[in-house]
Amino acid sequence: EAGVTQFPSHSVIEKGQTVTLRCDPISGHDNLYWYRRVMGKEIKFLLHFVKESKQDESGMPNNRFLAERTGGTYSTLKVQPAELEDSGVYFCASSQWHTDTQYFGPGTRLTVL
Amino acid sequence: QQPVQSPQAVILREGEDAVINCSSSKALYSVHWYRQKHGEAPVFLMILLKGGEQKGHDKISASFNEKKQQSSLYLTASQLSYSGTYFCGTERSDNQGGKLIFGQGTELSVKP
Numbered sequence: 001e002a003g004v005t006q007f008p009s010h011s012v013i014e015k016g017q018t019v020t021l022r023c024d025p026i027s028g029h030d031n032l033y034w035y036r037r038v039m040g041k042e043i044k045f046l047l048h049f050v051k052e053s054k055q056d057e058s059g060m061p062n063n064r065f066l067a068e069r070t071g072g073t074y075s076t077l078k079v080q081p082a083e084l085e086d087s088g089v090y091f092c093a094s095s096q097w098h099t100d101t102q103y104f105g106p107g108t109r110l111t112v113l
Numbered sequence: 114q115q116p117v118q119s120p121q122a123v124i125l126r127e128g129e130d131a132v133i134n135c136s137s138s139k140a141l142y143s144v145h146w147y148r149q150k151h152g153e154a155p156v157f158l159m160i161l162l163k164g165g166e167q168k169g170h171d172k173i174s175a176s177f178n179e180k181k182q183q184s185s186l187y188l189t190a191s192q193l194s195y196s197g198t199y200f201c202g203t204e205r206s207d208n209q210g211g212k213l214i215f216g217q218g219t220e221l222s223v224k225p
Contacts, residue, residue: 035213035215042115042216044215055210056212091154099142102157
């Protein structure tokens with residue numbers, strides 16, 4: 001069974017540019033989460049989808065971040081325009097039930113210059 | 114509301130034991146333990162639900178003390194492969210939607 005995959009693995013952009021991160025959850029997992037880890041700090045929750053609906057987006061930093069999950073399959077996280085403080089590793093995780101094990105993807109390392 | 118992990122870092126010799134603690138000031142529904150190696154995805158270790166259960170597999174086990182809102186991860190007879198950063202992710206009783214709040218991590222290094 002394929003795990004959670006994320007694309008790209010690395011992205012280096014300049015301040016003000018736009019970047020779109022993609023996450024493909026494990027097949028059949030209705031729950032999809034985005035997290036971010038900034039420079040050696042803790043992993044922080046961004047948002048949670050149940051199928052295509054946003055269940056909880058309390059962790060989204062501001063309106064420069066837009067997450068979508070059309071059709072309830074893969075998800076994208078767009079940052080527009082990117083700022084220096086957006087640098088970090090963005091993880092996606094998926095689970096079958098909301099109280100179940102969350103399986104993490106390898107992450108996308110975003111560097112904003 | 115972030116759980117506090119202790120210690121922040123620990124260095125072990127192969128074969129030694131370690132305990133990593135995760136404490137929360139909020140009532141918890143569950144605690145999830147992960148290990149992350151540098152540049153890789155966090156790998157799930159185990160979940161503990163409220164009820165004070167203890168779980169384990171191989172030489173890694175964990176407990177959850179509901180009264181203290183504290184979970185402990187026990188690593189016995191450590192192996193080189195145990196090196197990495199250990200995170201506890203907590204799910205609060207008043208927000209059982211799946212959102213995990215992580216501790217700051219404990220960096221474990223196992224030396225030969």
